[in-house]
Amino acid sequence: MINSVNKYGVQITEEQIRERSKKLGESLAKKSISRASGKDDILIIQMINTLDLLKKTINLFSTRIREWYGLHFPELTDKIIEDHVLFSKLISIIGNRENFTKENLQEKFSFKDYTLNEIITQSQNSMGAEIDLDNIQKYADLILSIELYRTRLENDLDELMNGATPNLTTLVGALIGAKLVASAGSIKKLAMLPASTIQLLGAERALFRSLKSSAKSPKHGIIFQWHGIRSAKPWHRGKISRLLSGKISLAAKLDYFSDKLLGDQLLNEVNQKIEEIKRKFPNPPKKSQKKSQNLSKKKRSKKR
Numbered sequence: 487m488i489n490s491v492n493k494y495g496v497q498i499t500e501e502q503i504r505e506r507s508k509k510l511g512e513s514l515a516k517k518s519i520s521r522a523s524g525k526d527d528i529l530i531i532q533m534i535n536t537l538d539l540l541k542k543t544i545n546l547f548s549t550r551i552r553e554w555y556g557l558h559f560p561e562l563t564d565k566i567i568e569d570h571v572l573f574s575k576l577i578s579i580i581g582n583r584e585n586f587t588k589e590n591l592q593e594k595f596s597f598k599d600y601t602l603n604e605i606i607t608q609s610q611n612s613m614g615a616e617i618d619l620d621n622i623q624k625y626a627d628l629i630l631s632i633e634l635y636r637t638r639l640e641n642d643l644d645e646l647m648n649g650a651t652p653n654l655t656t657l658v659g660a661l662i663g664a665k666l667v668a669s670a671g672s673i674k675k676l677a678m679l680p681a682s683t684i685q686l687l688g689a690e691r692a693l694f695r696s697l698k699s700s701a702k703s704p705k706h707g708i709i710f711q712w713h714g715i716r717s718a719k720p721w722h723r724g725k726i727s728r729l730l731s732g733k734i735s736l737a738a739k740l741d742y743f744s745d746k747l748l749g750d751q752l753l754n755e756v757n758q759k760i761e762e763i764k765r766k767f768p769n770p771p772k773k774s775q776k777k778s779q780n781l782s783k784k785k786r787s788k789k790r
Contacts, residue, residue: 656749
């Protein structure tokens with residue numbers, strides 16, 4: 487190879503050729519890694535994993551601040567305010583229980599009359615101790631800043647999902663769609679999965695547990711978070727899960743292999759089918775005679 491290059495008047499050694507080919511290979515590898523890292527599904531996976539971590543962090547921090555602030559105003563932490571973010575806002579803005587007046591609460595918050603009166607009454611009759619609230623209020627500010635960042639990141643994820651997977655996002659929403667993409671590994675892998683596998687994404691542990699023991703196999707995984715399944719009757723959920731997972735499979739294929747926007751049509755079809763399921767199966771199924779006989783036999787054997 488060197489002789490063929492040298493005959494054209496180019497003077498180069500074999501060692502120089504190896505060095506230049508190595509640099510060329512490294513630059514090509516860097517470019518390919520850069521392109522792969524910038525793919526939408528990689529960004530989606532990172533963002534949804536970060537959102538899950540932020541939610542866990544807020545819950546963990548909120549549990550701690552309730553215990554800490556409870557030394558000063560235990561009645562507020564025990565009964566009245568259940569929302570973590572609202573609780574942190576009250577501590578950050580108002581702080582001392584003596585400042586929980588009607589004027590302060592109406593000016594900065596929109597509570598119902600019953601809740602408003604309950605907070606004021608409990609603050610006046612509180613059995614909490616007088617402590618320095620400066621560090622607690624700073625801790626509340628930290629929780630609020632994490633919640634603000636979580637909201638912004640969730641909005642960015644919505645935009646990214648609407649651009650990368652418009653059909654899937656229309657069908658199940660950005661958060662559930664992103665979790666499905668993350669569980670599958672990529673948009674392409676999700677599009678390649680059969681509906682039966684999509685149905686159980688996120689329920690792998692329960693599935694393996696059912697295979698090892700006599701426990702019931704799960705009917706749904708991540709898709710249980712979809713409002714149409716979560717709010718359905720227990721005996722409808724399995725049928726709706728199978729229906730939805732089939733439409734998710736179709737939506738993912740449309741997003742990856744084509745530019746067609748059929749998300750609204752798919753969602754309407756799902757809603758129509760759900761209404762049919764509700765009409766056909768208004769009551770829970772009766773247990774079969776064999777199952778009841780087996781249960782009675784087990785009870786008799788236990789008594790013996």
